[in-house]
Amino acid sequence: MIIKKISCKVKEDQIENFTKYQSQWQSINDIEGFLGQIGGWDNKEPLTACIFSFWESLTAYQFFMDEMHDQIFLNSGQEHTYTSINVSQI
Template sequence: MIIKRIICKVNESKKEAFFDSQKQWRSLSEVKGFLGQLGGWNTADPLTACIYAFWKTQREYDVFMEEVHDGIVDRSGQIDTYESIEVSFFQEKLEIPGMEAGMSEFVARTNYIRATLPQAKEEAVQRFTDMQAKVWNPGMQKSEGMLGGTFAFSQKQRNLCLVLTGWKSEADHRGYMEERFPDLLKTADPQRDVIGLTGEQCKVEEAWRVCAE
């Protein structure tokens, strides 16, 4: 699975226009290989939009870019609504199991997103991946309201990861952070393996949710 992460910086005066233009991506639902798309405003920066799209294969995404993408952009007028855009691509390494069995249910039910982007030390990539599989995944799976997610690696930078999880609510995510996260952090001890960490969280905008048909 391919994950496309899109981060847009928006001026306050154009926030409503960006919101409306983002709704134009609903036509993605009919595109072959498309699995779903979610997004919202960064809880730490309400003028930053965070959008995540999921595709079955790189080839199907490439066909979409060649045949469909530009038409949606032109119709939406979105290019005039943001100050900057950052696009990055990740290839799934591990599924993060949760309450939902597949990506379609994940997209349909997720209301709160947590994304972290750890940069692992080159020599620690495998150990960091093992900790995700053996410590973080089982621990998160036991958390109330955790719907699932993906652990993926950047297509451009082999030691840059994306850990993306979906939650039924912000309260469920907060409960995980208070009740389970500290013990998981202690066990996994990511400080020994990671040289940098960024990320974002957002409440899902219902108008931006696109489910595959």
């Protein structure tokens, strides 16, 4: 299993938009090997959104990254809502 952790520092005036645009990622539910995703706001840093996604295998995750991620990201409009992003695999 692959667990991907994403932390975004969201602009204060973009909290609503970030949340709205996050729903654009629902299309990953249909990708083979995608197990689920959870997320929320950091209690200690209220402008930090944390998302964890779960993948069956590195192969499934890599297919998503190579074939689908960039298009979903570009279509979401989310890139204008945060100042920094940190992505890691656990």
